[in-house]
Amino acid sequence: MSTHERWTRLLEILGNQGRIEVGEAAELLGVSTATVRRDMEELARQQLLTRTRGGAVLSGVAYDLPLRYKTARQADEKHRIARAAAGLVPPGAVVGLNGGTTTSEVARELATRADLADHASGTALTVVTNAINIANELAVRPYVKTVVTGGVARPNSYELTGPLATMVLQGLSLDYAILGVNAVDPKFGAATHDEGEASANRAMAERADKVIVVADSTKLGKRAFAQVCAVAEIGVLVTDKDAPDELVEQLAGQGVDVLCV
Incomplete structure:
Protein backbone atom coordinates (compact mmCIF):
# COMPACT_ATOMS: atom_id res chain seq x y z
CA MET A 1 0.00 0.00 0.00
CA SER A 2 1.46 3.34 -1.05
CA THR A 3 1.66 6.35 1.27
CA HIS A 4 -1.13 8.06 -0.69
CA GLU A 5 -3.40 5.03 -0.41
CA ARG A 6 -2.58 4.65 3.28
CA TRP A 7 -3.50 8.27 4.01
CA THR A 8 -6.73 7.91 2.07
CA ARG A 9 -7.69 4.77 3.97
CA LEU A 10 -6.84 6.36 7.32
CA LEU A 11 -9.02 9.38 6.53
CA GLU A 12 -11.85 7.10 5.40
CA ILE A 13 -11.72 5.18 8.70
CA LEU A 14 -11.78 8.46 10.61
CA GLY A 15 -14.72 9.62 8.53
CA ASN A 16 -16.67 6.53 9.55
CA GLN A 17 -15.58 6.23 13.20
CA GLY A 18 -14.74 9.78 14.24
CA ARG A 19 -11.62 8.67 16.11
CA ILE A 20 -9.01 5.91 16.01
CA GLU A 21 -6.12 4.67 18.12
CA VAL A 22 -2.62 4.14 16.70
CA GLY A 23 -2.65 0.40 17.40
CA GLU A 24 -6.03 -0.13 15.75
CA ALA A 25 -4.97 1.87 12.69
CA ALA A 26 -1.74 -0.12 12.39
CA GLU A 27 -3.69 -3.38 12.43
CA LEU A 28 -6.27 -2.21 9.88
CA LEU A 29 -3.63 -0.82 7.52
CA GLY A 30 -1.13 -3.64 7.98
CA VAL A 31 1.76 -1.34 8.89
CA SER A 32 3.83 -0.56 11.97
CA THR A 33 2.69 1.79 14.72
CA ALA A 34 5.67 4.03 13.90
CA THR A 35 4.38 4.41 10.32
CA VAL A 36 0.90 5.25 11.58
CA ARG A 37 2.29 7.90 13.93
CA ARG A 38 4.23 9.52 11.08
CA ASP A 39 1.12 9.46 8.88
CA MET A 40 -1.01 11.02 11.60
CA GLU A 41 1.56 13.75 12.23
CA GLU A 42 1.64 14.64 8.52
CA LEU A 43 -2.15 14.66 8.17
CA ALA A 44 -2.40 16.76 11.32
CA ARG A 45 0.08 19.21 9.77
CA GLN A 46 -2.29 19.47 6.79
CA GLN A 47 -5.18 20.05 9.25
CA LEU A 48 -7.03 16.95 8.03
CA LEU A 49 -7.13 15.38 11.49
CA THR A 50 -6.35 16.28 15.10
CA ARG A 51 -3.81 14.26 17.08
CA THR A 52 -4.81 12.93 20.48
CA ARG A 53 -2.85 11.01 23.09
CA GLY A 54 -2.44 7.63 21.40
CA GLY A 55 -4.47 8.33 18.28
CA ALA A 56 -6.40 10.89 16.25
CA VAL A 57 -9.87 12.40 15.83
CA LEU A 58 -11.55 14.27 13.02
CA SER A 59 -10.45 17.81 12.43
CA GLY A 60 -12.84 20.49 13.59
CA VAL A 61 -13.51 21.55 9.99
CA ALA A 62 -16.31 20.08 7.87
CA TYR A 63 -15.22 16.62 6.81
CA ASP A 64 -15.08 16.30 3.05
CA LEU A 65 -11.98 14.60 1.68
CA PRO A 66 -9.94 16.85 -0.62
CA LEU A 67 -9.78 15.70 -4.22
CA ARG A 68 -6.13 14.69 -3.98
CA TYR A 69 -7.01 12.10 -1.32
CA LYS A 70 -9.89 10.60 -3.32
CA THR A 71 -7.84 9.69 -6.38
CA ALA A 72 -6.73 6.27 -5.15
CA ARG A 73 -10.25 5.16 -4.22
CA GLN A 74 -11.79 2.73 -6.75
CA ALA A 75 -9.07 3.80 -9.20
CA ASP A 76 -9.45 0.90 -11.68
CA GLU A 77 -13.22 1.25 -11.73
CA LYS A 78 -12.97 4.99 -12.32
CA HIS A 79 -10.64 4.47 -15.29
CA ARG A 80 -13.12 2.06 -16.92
CA ILE A 81 -16.08 4.33 -16.17
CA ALA A 82 -14.26 7.35 -17.59
CA ARG A 83 -13.28 5.53 -20.78
CA ALA A 84 -16.86 4.37 -21.35
CA ALA A 85 -18.34 7.80 -20.67
CA ALA A 86 -15.87 9.56 -22.95
CA GLY A 87 -16.75 7.09 -25.68
CA LEU A 88 -20.36 8.31 -25.63
CA VAL A 89 -19.34 11.78 -26.81
CA PRO A 90 -19.10 12.32 -30.59
CA PRO A 91 -16.63 14.76 -32.18
CA GLY A 92 -17.95 18.30 -32.37
CA ALA A 93 -20.10 18.02 -29.26
CA VAL A 94 -20.39 20.59 -26.50
CA VAL A 95 -19.78 18.83 -23.18
CA GLY A 96 -20.18 20.05 -19.62
CA LEU A 97 -17.89 18.54 -16.98
CA ASN A 98 -18.11 19.22 -13.27
CA GLY A 99 -15.32 18.53 -10.79
CA GLY A 100 -14.30 15.25 -9.21
CA THR A 101 -11.90 12.36 -9.61
CA THR A 102 -14.02 10.45 -12.13
CA THR A 103 -14.81 13.47 -14.29
CA SER A 104 -11.12 14.40 -14.23
CA GLU A 105 -10.46 10.96 -15.71
CA VAL A 106 -13.19 11.57 -18.30
CA ALA A 107 -11.43 14.80 -19.30
CA ARG A 108 -8.15 12.92 -19.77
CA GLU A 109 -9.86 10.25 -21.86
CA LEU A 110 -11.44 12.91 -24.07
CA ALA A 111 -8.15 14.78 -24.41
CA THR A 112 -6.31 11.68 -25.65
CA ARG A 113 -8.95 10.26 -28.00
CA ALA A 114 -7.32 9.67 -31.37
CA ASP A 115 -10.34 10.80 -33.40
CA LEU A 116 -10.24 14.17 -31.63
CA ALA A 117 -6.48 14.63 -31.65
CA ASP A 118 -6.43 13.98 -35.42
CA HIS A 119 -8.12 17.30 -36.04
CA ALA A 120 -5.12 19.30 -37.24
CA SER A 121 -7.08 22.53 -37.22
CA GLY A 122 -10.37 23.72 -35.86
CA THR A 123 -12.24 22.62 -32.76
CA ALA A 124 -12.93 18.92 -32.31
CA LEU A 125 -14.71 19.34 -28.98
CA THR A 126 -15.99 22.12 -26.73
CA VAL A 127 -15.75 21.50 -22.98
CA VAL A 128 -17.51 23.72 -20.47
CA THR A 129 -16.28 23.14 -16.93
CA ASN A 130 -16.42 24.68 -13.49
CA ALA A 131 -13.39 22.62 -12.36
CA ILE A 132 -10.12 24.54 -12.51
CA ASN A 133 -7.98 21.38 -12.54
CA ILE A 134 -9.85 20.05 -15.59
CA ALA A 135 -9.52 23.41 -17.35
CA ASN A 136 -5.80 23.39 -16.63
CA GLU A 137 -5.36 19.98 -18.28
CA LEU A 138 -7.51 20.72 -21.33
CA ALA A 139 -6.27 24.25 -22.05
CA VAL A 140 -3.08 22.89 -23.66
CA ARG A 141 -5.08 20.84 -26.18
CA PRO A 142 -5.49 23.00 -29.30
CA TYR A 143 -8.36 20.90 -30.63
CA VAL A 144 -10.42 21.36 -27.44
CA LYS A 145 -12.18 24.66 -26.87
CA THR A 146 -12.18 25.05 -23.09
CA VAL A 147 -14.78 27.30 -21.48
CA VAL A 148 -14.49 28.00 -17.75
CA THR A 149 -17.25 29.37 -15.58
CA GLY A 150 -16.57 32.03 -13.01
CA GLY A 151 -17.18 31.48 -9.34
CA VAL A 152 -15.49 30.83 -6.02
CA ALA A 153 -13.09 27.87 -5.93
CA ARG A 154 -13.74 25.14 -3.36
CA PRO A 155 -10.36 23.80 -2.17
CA ASN A 156 -11.70 20.28 -1.64
CA SER A 157 -12.97 19.73 -5.19
CA TYR A 158 -11.38 22.55 -7.25
CA GLU A 159 -14.91 23.42 -8.41
CA LEU A 160 -16.07 26.98 -9.02
CA THR A 161 -19.40 27.60 -7.34
CA GLY A 162 -21.74 30.45 -6.49
CA PRO A 163 -23.82 32.94 -8.52
CA LEU A 164 -21.08 33.59 -11.09
CA ALA A 165 -20.88 29.89 -12.01
CA THR A 166 -24.63 29.39 -12.33
CA MET A 167 -25.08 32.67 -14.25
CA VAL A 168 -22.59 31.61 -16.93
CA LEU A 169 -24.05 28.12 -17.22
CA GLN A 170 -27.60 29.41 -17.56
CA GLY A 171 -26.59 31.29 -20.71
CA LEU A 172 -25.14 28.23 -22.49
CA SER A 173 -26.47 25.24 -24.41
CA LEU A 174 -24.80 21.84 -23.92
CA ASP A 175 -25.14 18.60 -25.82
CA TYR A 176 -24.00 16.52 -22.85
CA ALA A 177 -23.42 17.08 -19.15
CA ILE A 178 -21.10 14.47 -17.63
CA LEU A 179 -21.47 14.73 -13.88
CA GLY A 180 -19.60 13.14 -11.02
CA VAL A 181 -21.64 12.92 -7.82
CA ASN A 182 -21.32 11.64 -4.25
CA ALA A 183 -24.47 9.52 -4.28
CA VAL A 184 -27.14 8.05 -6.56
CA ASP A 185 -30.40 6.99 -4.95
CA PRO A 186 -33.37 5.48 -6.85
CA LYS A 187 -35.71 7.89 -5.06
CA PHE A 188 -33.65 11.03 -4.40
CA GLY A 189 -31.58 10.94 -7.58
CA ALA A 190 -28.00 12.18 -7.97
CA ALA A 191 -26.65 14.28 -5.11
CA ASP A 209 -29.70 17.65 -23.93
CA LYS A 210 -28.45 14.50 -22.17
CA VAL A 211 -27.16 14.00 -18.64
CA ILE A 212 -24.53 11.30 -18.08
CA VAL A 213 -23.78 10.51 -14.45
CA VAL A 214 -20.48 8.75 -13.69
CA ALA A 215 -20.38 7.01 -10.32
CA ASP A 216 -18.68 3.86 -9.08
CA SER A 217 -20.76 1.21 -7.32
CA THR A 218 -19.85 2.42 -3.81
CA LYS A 219 -21.98 5.52 -4.44
CA LEU A 220 -25.11 3.69 -5.55
CA GLY A 221 -28.00 3.38 -3.14
CA LYS A 222 -26.56 6.23 -1.07
CA ARG A 223 -28.03 9.64 -0.28
CA ALA A 224 -26.16 12.92 -0.01
CA PHE A 225 -27.26 16.32 1.30
CA ALA A 226 -28.02 18.32 -1.87
CA GLN A 227 -29.77 17.03 -4.99
CA VAL A 228 -28.12 17.62 -8.37
CA CYS A 229 -30.87 16.08 -10.49
CA ALA A 230 -33.78 13.67 -10.17
CA VAL A 231 -33.57 10.14 -11.55
CA ALA A 232 -35.91 11.10 -14.40
CA GLU A 233 -33.34 13.64 -15.60
CA ILE A 234 -30.49 11.11 -15.84
CA GLY A 235 -30.10 9.76 -19.37
CA VAL A 236 -27.16 7.43 -18.72
CA LEU A 237 -25.50 6.14 -15.56
CA VAL A 238 -22.02 4.73 -16.10
CA THR A 239 -20.89 2.59 -13.17
CA ASP A 240 -18.83 -0.54 -12.55
CA LYS A 241 -19.66 -4.24 -12.58
CA ASP A 242 -20.05 -4.41 -8.80
CA ALA A 243 -23.24 -2.35 -8.98
CA PRO A 244 -26.01 -4.25 -7.11
CA ASP A 245 -28.44 -5.87 -9.55
CA GLU A 246 -31.46 -4.65 -7.58
CA LEU A 247 -30.35 -1.02 -7.79
CA VAL A 248 -29.53 -1.33 -11.48
CA GLU A 249 -33.02 -2.73 -12.12
CA GLN A 250 -34.67 0.05 -10.11
CA LEU A 251 -32.82 2.76 -12.02
CA ALA A 252 -33.37 1.08 -15.40
CA GLY A 253 -37.07 0.77 -14.57
CA GLN A 254 -37.20 4.56 -14.29
CA GLY A 255 -35.74 5.05 -17.75
CA VAL A 256 -32.04 5.33 -16.94
CA ASP A 257 -29.68 3.59 -19.36
CA VAL A 258 -27.28 1.89 -16.93
CA LEU A 259 -23.85 0.87 -18.26
CA CYS A 260 -21.85 -1.42 -15.96
CA VAL A 261 -18.23 -1.53 -17.14
Whole structure:
Protein backbone atom coordinates (compact mmCIF):
# COMPACT_ATOMS: atom_id res chain seq x y z
CA MET A 1 0.00 0.00 0.00
CA SER A 2 1.46 3.34 -1.05
CA THR A 3 1.66 6.35 1.27
CA HIS A 4 -1.13 8.06 -0.69
CA GLU A 5 -3.40 5.03 -0.41
CA ARG A 6 -2.58 4.65 3.28
CA TRP A 7 -3.50 8.27 4.01
CA THR A 8 -6.73 7.91 2.07
CA ARG A 9 -7.69 4.77 3.97
CA LEU A 10 -6.84 6.36 7.32
CA LEU A 11 -9.02 9.38 6.53
CA GLU A 12 -11.85 7.10 5.40
CA ILE A 13 -11.72 5.18 8.70
CA LEU A 14 -11.78 8.46 10.61
CA GLY A 15 -14.72 9.62 8.53
CA ASN A 16 -16.67 6.53 9.55
CA GLN A 17 -15.58 6.23 13.20
CA GLY A 18 -14.74 9.78 14.24
CA ARG A 19 -11.62 8.67 16.11
CA ILE A 20 -9.01 5.91 16.01
CA GLU A 21 -6.12 4.67 18.12
CA VAL A 22 -2.62 4.14 16.70
CA GLY A 23 -2.65 0.40 17.40
CA GLU A 24 -6.03 -0.13 15.75
CA ALA A 25 -4.97 1.87 12.69
CA ALA A 26 -1.74 -0.12 12.39
CA GLU A 27 -3.69 -3.38 12.43
CA LEU A 28 -6.27 -2.21 9.88
CA LEU A 29 -3.63 -0.82 7.52
CA GLY A 30 -1.13 -3.64 7.98
CA VAL A 31 1.76 -1.34 8.89
CA SER A 32 3.83 -0.56 11.97
CA THR A 33 2.69 1.79 14.72
CA ALA A 34 5.67 4.03 13.90
CA THR A 35 4.38 4.41 10.32
CA VAL A 36 0.90 5.25 11.58
CA ARG A 37 2.29 7.90 13.93
CA ARG A 38 4.23 9.52 11.08
CA ASP A 39 1.12 9.46 8.88
CA MET A 40 -1.01 11.02 11.60
CA GLU A 41 1.56 13.75 12.23
CA GLU A 42 1.64 14.64 8.52
CA LEU A 43 -2.15 14.66 8.17
CA ALA A 44 -2.40 16.76 11.32
CA ARG A 45 0.08 19.21 9.77
CA GLN A 46 -2.29 19.47 6.79
CA GLN A 47 -5.18 20.05 9.25
CA LEU A 48 -7.03 16.95 8.03
CA LEU A 49 -7.13 15.38 11.49
CA THR A 50 -6.35 16.28 15.10
CA ARG A 51 -3.81 14.26 17.08
CA THR A 52 -4.81 12.93 20.48
CA ARG A 53 -2.85 11.01 23.09
CA GLY A 54 -2.44 7.63 21.40
CA GLY A 55 -4.47 8.33 18.28
CA ALA A 56 -6.40 10.89 16.25
CA VAL A 57 -9.87 12.40 15.83
CA LEU A 58 -11.55 14.27 13.02
CA SER A 59 -10.45 17.81 12.43
CA GLY A 60 -12.84 20.49 13.59
CA VAL A 61 -13.51 21.55 9.99
CA ALA A 62 -16.31 20.08 7.87
CA TYR A 63 -15.22 16.62 6.81
CA ASP A 64 -15.08 16.30 3.05
CA LEU A 65 -11.98 14.60 1.68
CA PRO A 66 -9.94 16.85 -0.62
CA LEU A 67 -9.78 15.70 -4.22
CA ARG A 68 -6.13 14.69 -3.98
CA TYR A 69 -7.01 12.10 -1.32
CA LYS A 70 -9.89 10.60 -3.32
CA THR A 71 -7.84 9.69 -6.38
CA ALA A 72 -6.73 6.27 -5.15
CA ARG A 73 -10.25 5.16 -4.22
CA GLN A 74 -11.79 2.73 -6.75
CA ALA A 75 -9.07 3.80 -9.20
CA ASP A 76 -9.45 0.90 -11.68
CA GLU A 77 -13.22 1.25 -11.73
CA LYS A 78 -12.97 4.99 -12.32
CA HIS A 79 -10.64 4.47 -15.29
CA ARG A 80 -13.12 2.06 -16.92
CA ILE A 81 -16.08 4.33 -16.17
CA ALA A 82 -14.26 7.35 -17.59
CA ARG A 83 -13.28 5.53 -20.78
CA ALA A 84 -16.86 4.37 -21.35
CA ALA A 85 -18.34 7.80 -20.67
CA ALA A 86 -15.87 9.56 -22.95
CA GLY A 87 -16.75 7.09 -25.68
CA LEU A 88 -20.36 8.31 -25.63
CA VAL A 89 -19.34 11.78 -26.81
CA PRO A 90 -19.10 12.32 -30.59
CA PRO A 91 -16.63 14.76 -32.18
CA GLY A 92 -17.95 18.30 -32.37
CA ALA A 93 -20.10 18.02 -29.26
CA VAL A 94 -20.39 20.59 -26.50
CA VAL A 95 -19.78 18.83 -23.18
CA GLY A 96 -20.18 20.05 -19.62
CA LEU A 97 -17.89 18.54 -16.98
CA ASN A 98 -18.11 19.22 -13.27
CA GLY A 99 -15.32 18.53 -10.79
CA GLY A 100 -14.30 15.25 -9.21
CA THR A 101 -11.90 12.36 -9.61
CA THR A 102 -14.02 10.45 -12.13
CA THR A 103 -14.81 13.47 -14.29
CA SER A 104 -11.12 14.40 -14.23
CA GLU A 105 -10.46 10.96 -15.71
CA VAL A 106 -13.19 11.57 -18.30
CA ALA A 107 -11.43 14.80 -19.30
CA ARG A 108 -8.15 12.92 -19.77
CA GLU A 109 -9.86 10.25 -21.86
CA LEU A 110 -11.44 12.91 -24.07
CA ALA A 111 -8.15 14.78 -24.41
CA THR A 112 -6.31 11.68 -25.65
CA ARG A 113 -8.95 10.26 -28.00
CA ALA A 114 -7.32 9.67 -31.37
CA ASP A 115 -10.34 10.80 -33.40
CA LEU A 116 -10.24 14.17 -31.63
CA ALA A 117 -6.48 14.63 -31.65
CA ASP A 118 -6.43 13.98 -35.42
CA HIS A 119 -8.12 17.30 -36.04
CA ALA A 120 -5.12 19.30 -37.24
CA SER A 121 -7.08 22.53 -37.22
CA GLY A 122 -10.37 23.72 -35.86
CA THR A 123 -12.24 22.62 -32.76
CA ALA A 124 -12.93 18.92 -32.31
CA LEU A 125 -14.71 19.34 -28.98
CA THR A 126 -15.99 22.12 -26.73
CA VAL A 127 -15.75 21.50 -22.98
CA VAL A 128 -17.51 23.72 -20.47
CA THR A 129 -16.28 23.14 -16.93
CA ASN A 130 -16.42 24.68 -13.49
CA ALA A 131 -13.39 22.62 -12.36
CA ILE A 132 -10.12 24.54 -12.51
CA ASN A 133 -7.98 21.38 -12.54
CA ILE A 134 -9.85 20.05 -15.59
CA ALA A 135 -9.52 23.41 -17.35
CA ASN A 136 -5.80 23.39 -16.63
CA GLU A 137 -5.36 19.98 -18.28
CA LEU A 138 -7.51 20.72 -21.33
CA ALA A 139 -6.27 24.25 -22.05
CA VAL A 140 -3.08 22.89 -23.66
CA ARG A 141 -5.08 20.84 -26.18
CA PRO A 142 -5.49 23.00 -29.30
CA TYR A 143 -8.36 20.90 -30.63
CA VAL A 144 -10.42 21.36 -27.44
CA LYS A 145 -12.18 24.66 -26.87
CA THR A 146 -12.18 25.05 -23.09
CA VAL A 147 -14.78 27.30 -21.48
CA VAL A 148 -14.49 28.00 -17.75
CA THR A 149 -17.25 29.37 -15.58
CA GLY A 150 -16.57 32.03 -13.01
CA GLY A 151 -17.18 31.48 -9.34
CA VAL A 152 -15.49 30.83 -6.02
CA ALA A 153 -13.09 27.87 -5.93
CA ARG A 154 -13.74 25.14 -3.36
CA PRO A 155 -10.36 23.80 -2.17
CA ASN A 156 -11.70 20.28 -1.64
CA SER A 157 -12.97 19.73 -5.19
CA TYR A 158 -11.38 22.55 -7.25
CA GLU A 159 -14.91 23.42 -8.41
CA LEU A 160 -16.07 26.98 -9.02
CA THR A 161 -19.40 27.60 -7.34
CA GLY A 162 -21.74 30.45 -6.49
CA PRO A 163 -23.82 32.94 -8.52
CA LEU A 164 -21.08 33.59 -11.09
CA ALA A 165 -20.88 29.89 -12.01
CA THR A 166 -24.63 29.39 -12.33
CA MET A 167 -25.08 32.67 -14.25
CA VAL A 168 -22.59 31.61 -16.93
CA LEU A 169 -24.05 28.12 -17.22
CA GLN A 170 -27.60 29.41 -17.56
CA GLY A 171 -26.59 31.29 -20.71
CA LEU A 172 -25.14 28.23 -22.49
CA SER A 173 -26.47 25.24 -24.41
CA LEU A 174 -24.80 21.84 -23.92
CA ASP A 175 -25.14 18.60 -25.82
CA TYR A 176 -24.00 16.52 -22.85
CA ALA A 177 -23.42 17.08 -19.15
CA ILE A 178 -21.10 14.47 -17.63
CA LEU A 179 -21.47 14.73 -13.88
CA GLY A 180 -19.60 13.14 -11.02
CA VAL A 181 -21.64 12.92 -7.82
CA ASN A 182 -21.32 11.64 -4.25
CA ALA A 183 -24.47 9.52 -4.28
CA VAL A 184 -27.14 8.05 -6.56
CA ASP A 185 -30.40 6.99 -4.95
CA PRO A 186 -33.37 5.48 -6.85
CA LYS A 187 -35.71 7.89 -5.06
CA PHE A 188 -33.65 11.03 -4.40
CA GLY A 189 -31.58 10.94 -7.58
CA ALA A 190 -28.00 12.18 -7.97
CA ALA A 191 -26.65 14.28 -5.11
CA THR A 192 -23.54 15.80 -3.59
CA HIS A 193 -22.45 16.78 -0.08
CA ASP A 194 -22.07 20.52 -0.75
CA GLU A 195 -25.08 22.65 -1.70
CA GLY A 196 -22.89 25.12 -3.63
CA GLU A 197 -21.53 22.37 -5.84
CA ALA A 198 -25.01 20.94 -6.29
CA SER A 199 -26.36 24.29 -7.48
CA ALA A 200 -23.67 24.68 -10.16
CA ASN A 201 -24.00 21.05 -11.21
CA ARG A 202 -27.78 21.38 -11.40
CA ALA A 203 -27.43 24.37 -13.69
CA MET A 204 -25.13 22.33 -15.93
CA ALA A 205 -27.63 19.45 -16.05
CA GLU A 206 -30.51 21.77 -16.92
CA ARG A 207 -28.64 23.16 -19.94
CA ALA A 208 -27.80 19.74 -21.43
CA ASP A 209 -29.70 17.65 -23.93
CA LYS A 210 -28.45 14.50 -22.17
CA VAL A 211 -27.16 14.00 -18.64
CA ILE A 212 -24.53 11.30 -18.08
CA VAL A 213 -23.78 10.51 -14.45
CA VAL A 214 -20.48 8.75 -13.69
CA ALA A 215 -20.38 7.01 -10.32
CA ASP A 216 -18.68 3.86 -9.08
CA SER A 217 -20.76 1.21 -7.32
CA THR A 218 -19.85 2.42 -3.81
CA LYS A 219 -21.98 5.52 -4.44
CA LEU A 220 -25.11 3.69 -5.55
CA GLY A 221 -28.00 3.38 -3.14
CA LYS A 222 -26.56 6.23 -1.07
CA ARG A 223 -28.03 9.64 -0.28
CA ALA A 224 -26.16 12.92 -0.01
CA PHE A 225 -27.26 16.32 1.30
CA ALA A 226 -28.02 18.32 -1.87
CA GLN A 227 -29.77 17.03 -4.99
CA VAL A 228 -28.12 17.62 -8.37
CA CYS A 229 -30.87 16.08 -10.49
CA ALA A 230 -33.78 13.67 -10.17
CA VAL A 231 -33.57 10.14 -11.55
CA ALA A 232 -35.91 11.10 -14.40
CA GLU A 233 -33.34 13.64 -15.60
CA ILE A 234 -30.49 11.11 -15.84
CA GLY A 235 -30.10 9.76 -19.37
CA VAL A 236 -27.16 7.43 -18.72
CA LEU A 237 -25.50 6.14 -15.56
CA VAL A 238 -22.02 4.73 -16.10
CA THR A 239 -20.89 2.59 -13.17
CA ASP A 240 -18.83 -0.54 -12.55
CA LYS A 241 -19.66 -4.24 -12.58
CA ASP A 242 -20.05 -4.41 -8.80
CA ALA A 243 -23.24 -2.35 -8.98
CA PRO A 244 -26.01 -4.25 -7.11
CA ASP A 245 -28.44 -5.87 -9.55
CA GLU A 246 -31.46 -4.65 -7.58
CA LEU A 247 -30.35 -1.02 -7.79
CA VAL A 248 -29.53 -1.33 -11.48
CA GLU A 249 -33.02 -2.73 -12.12
CA GLN A 250 -34.67 0.05 -10.11
CA LEU A 251 -32.82 2.76 -12.02
CA ALA A 252 -33.37 1.08 -15.40
CA GLY A 253 -37.07 0.77 -14.57
CA GLN A 254 -37.20 4.56 -14.29
CA GLY A 255 -35.74 5.05 -17.75
CA VAL A 256 -32.04 5.33 -16.94
CA ASP A 257 -29.68 3.59 -19.36
CA VAL A 258 -27.28 1.89 -16.93
CA LEU A 259 -23.85 0.87 -18.26
CA CYS A 260 -21.85 -1.42 -15.96
CA VAL A 261 -18.23 -1.53 -17.14
